[in-house]
Amino acid sequence: MIKKIVLLLFLNLLVFQPCFSQKKTMENDSVQIYHDIHEYSKKSKFSKFVYRLFFRPSKLNEKENKPQKKVVTVDYSKYNGKIIRNINIQTLDPFGYAVDDTTRKPKKSLEIAGNALHARTKKFTVRNLLLFKKNEPFDNLAIKESERLIRDQRYVRRVVITPKTISKASDSIDVAIVLLDSWSILPNGSLSSDQGRFSLRERNLLGTGHQLSGSYKERFTDGYNAKSGAYAINNIKNSYISFNAIYENDFDNNTRRILSLNRSFFSALTKWAGGMYFENRVLGEPFIIEADSVFISPTKSEFQEYWVGRSFKLSNNKDYDSRTQRLVVSLAYNKKIFLQKPDITLDPTSFFANETNIISQIGITSQKYYKDSFIFNYDIVEDVPYGEIAAINVGYQYKNNLTRLYLGSKIAYGAKYDFGYVSGAVEWGSFFYQGNTYQNTLKIGLNYFSPLMHFGKWKTRQFIKPSFVWGNNRDASQKDVIGLDGNSGIQGFTDLVKGTKKWLISFQTQTYSPGSWKGFRFSPYLNITMGSISERNRSLLTGRVYSKFGIGLLINNDYLVFNSFQISFSYYPSIPFQGTNVIKTNSFENDDLTLPQFRLSKPYHIRYQ
Incomplete structure (x- = not known):
């Protein structure tokens, strides 16, 4: 089986490498x-x-x-220091308009009807995202970061910021901002023999940038339903403080309620960050009593967290690299209280116990971006993060009448090379008590994607993502373990296989098709994921290797930029407790491959997952 897997991987990498053809000798006949x-x-x-x-x-x-098309490159640096006289903002409806030709108008009746139903982004919504203001000196980095932050909004398709010279003798300039909206109302749903689901999301409520979403599921076998709703404000009055309210209730009546306010280090120019978070959760925790017996124990918990951070510049130099390097210090306090927890017979180590944590962090970060396209979206400019992080966490935890020291660290690096984009991170964390270490966690992760390769009119990229998680001296509770399923494992795999250490590697070949039908583009992709997991005192090298082979179709629409329809089929040679040669549909989504951010946020314990 291992030989077949290796052979398939080799063929996958070989087939999707750039091909070379012989030089044509009969040019006239070819023409x-x-x-x-x-x-x-x-x-x-x-x-x-x-x-x-x-x-x-x-x-x-x-x-x-x-x-x-003429590619216009604006040298922002030559405008540095000039006073911004006016900021002119123009927002365009999603259909029939273009940021590089504002004279273009929609001609088709469908485009005109779609624009009539769309609430265009308000000018004050755009103004709230800017890191510069009228009557201030023009700052090259502030302009670039503002453009990136606008582009990062899920309701914006394209944006261009252009300085306009008033006259050669003038020390002032105007700044023109043109952005093209994306269609923001996004329905979704699914239907099978045993259940149905419908969801609706508005990503730009009345043009304000607020987000409103809701979903409803019903299980036909017993009539039970599940529902969720969320409301979000991404930026309150140019403060970049976000507000989130979330409610979730599933088929088993597990509920979660969340309220939060947060301001991250969203830019290299950000000096202050912080936030508060409140969560109420009612959850039935499954415990394995015997090999084939599971008992559900009800739990109720409340969690609250507060944090604050400050960044400092490390150099007074004005170049891009120097201005993006920051020293960051932060402090977090959180508390978790169990109003109802499992019986001592199910939780003899008191893993479910009240706890209080104080965590501090100090680190150096350099968060930079370069522009690229054809990565996660079709022909849309994307900002790819790269840079460095070196950070240390120090904290204390009070739990089960014990006070324990916590130490953690993180090192990360990412860069673009001729052979592609590469980033990697190493994280380590452990509790200390009476000279011994407890609940050690080591995580190593890599990300790679190739340069854009061309095969005729088709384009393709190769993605590779290996990872390794190791836990040592973990709590004896059956809950202090990791799995091989979910977003940090093999999609569609069972959650019944547990252990304390695992490795994973995922290969994905993503194509971008040149043709379209009624604005829809169909781009096939191939995914191969494999991994292994081991329990305490067992070697990963001797563990069984599980795998998944998936093929899918990504359906993009030029106007529904950030929402893609996906159809996928996955083959699993073996899934414990489910059988062999298992085939599942839509068990994998190609957006599971994400890129890391090179910015520090609130202090935290290294996540064991």
Whole structure:
């Protein structure tokens, strides 16, 4: 089985590497053949669609029939120090408009109807996102960061910020901001033989940037339902303080209520950060009594947390690298209280106990970004994070009448190379009591994606994501373990396989198709994920390797930029307690591959997951 897996991985990497072809020796014949195919493609819409999938228009036709787009590069640095006289904001509806040609207007009746139903982003919503103001000196970094922060909003499709010179003699300039909205009302749903689900999300409520979402599920076998709702304000009056309210209730009547206010280190220019978080949870915790017996114990808990952080510049130099390097110090206090917890017979080590934590952090961070496209979205500018982090956490925990010291650290690095983007992180944390270490956690993770490769008119990238989690001297409770399922494991795998250490590696080949139908683009992807997990005192090298082979179709729409429809089929050679040769549908989503941020936030214990 191992040999087959290795062979399949080798073929996967081999097939999707850049290909080289021999030089053409009969150029005139090739041109004639291409011309004949091009003429034949005009006979029907279908033949024209197939032609566009596999051929590029000739350079001659491009020049004759399609105007060339000019790539304008603005050197922001030459405007540094000039006074900003006016800030002119123009927001465009999602259909039929373009940020690089504001004279373009929608012509199709469907586009006009869609714009009429859309609430355009308000100018004050955009103004609240800016890190610069009128009558202030122009700052190159503040402009770039403002553009990135606007682009980071899920309701914005494209944005361009352009300085406008008033006159050669003037020491003032105007700043023009043009942004193209994305369609913000996003329905979703699914239906199977045993249950149905419907959800609705508004990502730009009345053009204010507020988010409102809700979902409803019903299980047909017993009539039980599950529901959830959330309301979010991402930025309160240009403070970048976010507010979130969340309510969730599942089929088993487990509920969660959350209220939070938070201001992160959202930019290298951010000096102060902090927040508060409140959560109430009612949860049935499953305990394995025997090999085939599970007992559900009801628990009720309340959690509250407060934190504050301050960043300091490390250099007075004005270059990009120096201005993005910051010294960050922060302090967090949190408290968890159990109003109802499992019986001592189920939890003999009192893992479910009231606890109070004080955690401090000091670290150096450099959070930078470069622009790229065709990564997680189709032909949309994305800001790829890179930089460095070196941080140390020191804290104390009071739990079960004991006070324990906590030490943790994190080192991370990411950069773009000719062979692709690479980032990696190492995290370690442990409690100390009477000279001994407890609940040690070591995590190592890597991310890689290749440069954009071209195969005719098709584009593709290769993603690779290995990870390793190790726990030592963990609590004897059956709850202080990790699994091989979920977002930190193999999607669609069982949650009944537990251990204290694991390794995972995921390979994904993502294609970006050139053709479209009614604005929809169909891009296939291939995913291979494998991993192993071991219990205490057992080696990972001798553990069983589990795997999943998935193929899927990512369906993008040019106007529903950040929401993609996905269809996937996954094959599992073996899933414990479920069988062998298991096939599942929609068990994997290609957005499970995410990139790390190189910025420090609130102090925390290294997560064991």
